[in-house]
Amino acid sequence: MTWKRQFARFRALFARQKPSDDLGEEFRAHLAMEEQDNLEAGMSPDEAHYAALRRFGNVTLAEEGSTEMWKWLWFEQLIQDVRYGLGQLRRKPGYTAVAVLTLALGIGANTAIFSLIDAVRLRMLPVEKPDELLLVERYNPRWGEASTSFTNTLWEQVRDQQDVFSGAFAWSSDKLDLARGGAVHPANTVWVSGGFFNTLGLRPAAGRLIAASDDQRGCPAVAVLSYGFWQDHYGGAASAIGSTLSLNDHPFEVIGVAPSGFFGMDVGEKFDAAAPICATAIIDGEKTRLDHRSWWWLSVAGRVKPGLSRSQLSARLKVLSPSILTAAVPHDWSADGQQNFVKQFLVADSAATGLSSLRRQFDEPLQVLMGVVGLVLLIACANIASLMLARAAARHKEIAVRQALGASRGRLIRQLLTECLMLSLLGALLGVLFARWGTALLVRYISTARNTVFLDLSLDGRVLGFTIAIAALTAILFGLLPALRSTSVSLTSAMKGSQALEVDRPARFRSRRWIVATQVALSMVLLVAAGLLLRSFAKLATLDIGFDRNNVLMVMADLKTAKIAPEQQLATYDEIERRLSALPGVVSVGRSVMTPLSGGAWNNSIHTDWSKALTGDDVLAWFNFVSPGFLGTLHMTLLAGRNFNSGDTKASPAVAIVNQTLARRFFPGLNPIGKTFRIEDHADKLGAPVEVVGIVRDAKYESLRVEIHPTALFPAAQVPDHSSTETFELRSAIPPSALVGPAQAAVASVNKQIPLQFHTLAELANDSMVQERLLALLSGFFGALALLLAMIGLYGTLSYQVTQRRTEFGVRMALGAGAGSILRLVLGNLIAVLAAGLGAGVLISLAATRVLQQMLFGLGPRDAVTMIAAGGVLSIVALIAGYIPARRATKVDPMVALRYE
Amino acid sequence: MAKRSEQDRIELVYGTLDMLILRTLRWGPTHGHGIAKSIERMSEDALKVEHGSLYPALQRLQQEGWITAEWGVSKNNQRAKYYQLTESGRRKLRAETSRWERFVRAISGVLKPAESEKTS
Structure with a gap:
């Protein structure tokens, strides 16, 4: 069709005088002329009139044919379809609600994750060009x-x-x-x-x-x-x-x-x-x-x-x-x-698109989540497709009647797809609401105690386009198969109204079985991914970090901003530490220059007589300066040697307590106590020897995820001048947050000018797991959702099948089959489908979970325990979902069932 | 008007009606009834055209821009719509005519030997 014709139609849509107004007059003129000709040929007036009409043919058809050309036929048909579809959806509110809600969850989840991706990496900065x-x-x-x-x-x-x-x-x-x-x-x-x-x-x-x-x-x-x-x-x-x-x-x-x-x-x-x-x-x-x-x-x-x-x-x-x-x-x-x-x-x-550390941190997790929500949407599609198939069977007669009345198959498919599209657009509308709420929640979730994440989440064209596109794609995915299948009806069997649609049934069941198997496979992949991420998080959360994170309040004090001269800082810190220990509810107090688990690190190369072979980053050690109370307050275990004490001062020899990793690497096979190491200062120069006086059990340093570093602790009294902030750790017998007020007052009693920040150690530990927690939480949630959807899908399919085969079961029972054999018959079907789905799911998982490698902690992407557990959970849920309809099959009364025929 | 039996009338091949209309209009603007009559005349009544079926075709040709329409008055003082060939309509007619001729030559080339076999 050329653009010229499209344009003419477009104009006609708005033209005040429609072509059809002209047509009537034109037809009348035509008929009058023909009548005139006939009269001249010698007919009687009546004869001339009817002959003209006969010669003209069907007036209405001619008019429709002439005006149809000026309209967007598809547009009018679309409105027709939408109106019809709305009626259909209204007639079955339960079905509509379930479908729309499922789609809203699926589409909403996709929109939510996509709008995060959009905000983090796609959105252009609001600046000129x-x-x-x-x-x-x-x-x-x-x-x-x-x-x-x-x-x-x-x-x-x-x-x-x-x-x-x-x-x-x-x-x-x-x-x-x-x-x-x-x-x-x-x-x-x-x-x-x-x-x-x-x-x-x-x-x-x-x-x-x-x-x-x-x-x-x-x-x-x-x-x-x-x-x-x-x-x-x-x-x-x-x-x-x-x-x-x-x-x-x-x-x-x-x-x-x-x-x-x-x-x-x-x-x-x-x-x-x-x-x-x-x-x-x-x-x-x-x-x-x-x-x-x-x-x-x-x-x-x-x-x-x-x-x-x-x-x-x-x-x-x-x-x-x-x-x-x-x-x-x-x-x-x-x-x-x-x-x-x-x-x-x-x-x-x-x-x-600006610069972002979020991008580095959340790029991969967001991609994984996008995959996860994509799977959820596919599973939702499968669910609705099987729902639609069941409904298609119910609408069998309606479709047959419409076909008998002359509707073409293409037209019917278009009408059914319009219905699907309406469902998924309704779902998308609700989904966008879910997504707005969900993304705001997620952004709050990835914000940490010390870093509030702000993202510009205003709805933009890209997000809306994405949502509409997936809504349309979803409609085609779940609607096409049912539409194709339900329009290929044999008219006669449908008109007979018989339940025994012998010809169609095997095919219909086969496609539903396919859908269920796909659903099981996808759920399996999702459960494996969720399982891996959850187990990984659990490992991280219960990891032995070398100290006790509970009931510790951290007070970070900045003496430099308070303009306290460097030479007075040590005395001020000591005084604050003393006053904090005297607070009621405080068990013990320590202090450190580097705050544990804060992400900050201080490292440098060190050398011992036994470390000559070490190269590159292997010579690095991580440092902290701590007061004598530090180890005890954090419940860190001193394995050998002594703790720091008041005898370690600026004037006394440089000493250090090292962790096991440092001892192993720099003093292999030796007892490091009494031995020394040197710190490499600027430009290849070595500092004065530092004597090791103690060994402490390995502990995490800046983050839970990072491997334990070789770490050396030095006395806080020996800290170099340029350190300006220190953190006090308060072991508390009461909830740590209750100590914030008293601690603030205690510091103010020393100096009102000192800026303070308060966190609990548990908070800092949580913050360093933000990525893992996010992934575990969301994949766990979506995994559960997928499981629920799969369960509903299985239950629905089996119930339908049982209803359809009621007569057959009745006959079997009338012929002497026991309840057990009927149960086996139904469940056998289910188990075959389940096994196929699980098998496919395991294969896909093995291939797909490799992308998770980077995000896992303490287990590999092919973790057998997770696979088995996921398969087990899925099987149990499937069998529960299948048992209920199977039981119903055994309750069929042969007499009632047979009377139907 | 000489009447022929219905069997002798040839149903129009789809699309040829357009060509016939354009051909009719080559001799100047005329109204729908005139077009119908001249098609009948030209084909010596062999082509069965229900007059009504002309009008959808006329609309289509207008949309393609091959003809234009204007209200006028017929010789019996009857208000009627007059259709006129446009330049692009003329081009289209030339193209369609030569295409039709090729088509007819090809078909007759296929049919002739078969007919001669039958008659021999």
Whole structure:
């Protein structure tokens, strides 16, 4: 059909005067002329009139034929189908509700996971022409890896030497404290270079944004608020401009507000305030990160110059790299390290969707979840398909009648599919509601105690398109087979109204059996995946981490922000520790520089006389500085030697307690107590010898997932000057959260200015399992859902089959078959289907679960226990679902059944 | 008007009606009744065309842009719609005619030997 005709129809749809109005007049003219001709040929007036009509033929048909051409026939038929379908759905509210609810769960789950994927990795930044933005990375040819972090020195070199970007900018996310002492009120602060807002093409919502002139060494402290922060804290008042914002107890002048909808460059976070990079000097004091050549804190991006291709840009960056890198080489690195440093080169990657650590952390889990919810939807489809097949049998006569009245098979299939489409669109509508609610829940769920995840989850075209597409696909998946099957009816047998549709029955049962077997197989795959992830999480959660995480409150204190001089810090920490131990409910107190399980790590190379053979990362050891009370408070076991005590001071010899892993690696086969190791300082120089005085049982360090490191603990009294925050661990006899108030008061009694953060150790432990917990929870939920759907599907299929074969069972029983043999007959069928499904499921699982490898902890993707358990659970559920209808088959009264015929 | 028996009338091959209409309009604009009459005349009544079935075809041809329609007055002072061939209609007619001729040649090529076998 040509576009011209389509257009003519389109016009006719809206034309006031329809072609059919003209037609009547045209026909009348035609008939009058013919009549005239006939009269002239000598007929009588009556004869002439009827002859003209006869010659014309069927007027209505001619009219329909002429007007039909002007309409979108399919459109009118669609409306007809929709109206008919609505009637059908209304007539069976139970069936409709079950189908819509099942679909809503399936489609909703898919939409929820997809909108997370969309928010985390697909959504473009709400800035001007985001696809022109490129992220600058350092590519290290030796490791074959690219890093996105830059030092300020390196960034300044990039800024001054590059000629490929029309604008380049750098930024870094930080958390600064809004409160002045006491409990910390963290503000997500982003340090931005002078070109940040300008290059992104953002306009202020109020005041002005940070410009190049604000980002000069020695700059005054200014800040731009995010729109949300401005609304929440200032009620959007214009007076906010020019007011003072306290960050880490330093005053920043508010100069403007960023536009609404802009949450920052980092996806998964939203910033509260932005300040120029140069202002870090105000926070840092003397040891400023501005000139620190191995403080990797900035991300760098730029807007590509118009007309420059990506390959031209890459080539140019590579040419510029040696001079940029040479100018920023870290002087305190070893010669080898420096050489490697200048051999790197800069590359560019798309920054259109922003930067996100969430992406790294949740990319794979989200993909796995997408697969899981896809399976759930397939199982739901299978369920509805078998539901539809059963219903198709019930509508047998209706279909036959319509066919007898002349409806073509294509037309009927279209009508049945329209019905399916309506079901799945209704499901999608409800599903989108489920998804909105579900994603919000999920985002809260992946937020940790210390890091609130923020994602822009507003519904966008991509998510809606995805939902509509899967709804349509779903409709075809569950509707096509039943539609095809139910329209291939033999008219005569249907009209006879007999239940014995001998010809059709085997085929009908076979397709349902296929559906059930598929469902069992898919459920099996899902259960295996869920089982693996659940077991993996359970292993992680019950892992022996080397200390007791329960009933410990962690109090992180920041003496530097409180402006306490370095030489007074040790005494202040000791004093706080003493006051905290005196609190009622506190069993014991310890303190450490590194907070256990916080994700932070401090490591360096160490050397002993027996470690010469170690190379690469094997020479690394992880460090912590702890007070004498630390080991006891965390219930860590000292295996040999002594704990630290008040005799270990700054003046006394350097000592360390090492863990078993360190002892094994650096003192193989020896008793390390009394022996020494040396720490490799900057540029290949070894520090003074440290004597090992104790061995502690292995324990986790920064995260539950990471293997236990060789760890050395040093006395808190011997901590180097530059440490500014320490964490107090309080073993509590009462719920740890009840200690927050008293602990805060105790610290304030020492110094009111000290910012404090409170967490429980259990909380930190949970946070380091966030990914595993998410996967376990969701896959467990969907696994259970799949099991339920499979159970309903099996039950429905078998019930239907039993009803259909009631006569046959009646005859069998009349001929002397016992209840047992009928039961065996029905269950035998089920077991055959079950076995086929399980077999296929195991095969698919073996092939598919390999993608889980990275996400599993403490077991492999082909874990036999999980497979057997999943198969067992599925079989038991299937047999329960099958037993009920099978029992009913044995209750058939032969007389009643036979009377039906 | 000479009447022939119904059996002698040839049912129209699908699509040929379009060609006949276009052909009729080659001699100038005319109304539906005129078209019907001239098809009858041209085929010496061999083609059975129910006049009513002309109109869907006329609508189709209008949509394709091969003919246009305009209200006018017939010689008996009757208001009637006059159809006229467009330039693209002319082209279409030429193409259809040559296609038809090829078709007829091909069919007669197939049929002739069979007929001669029968008669011999």
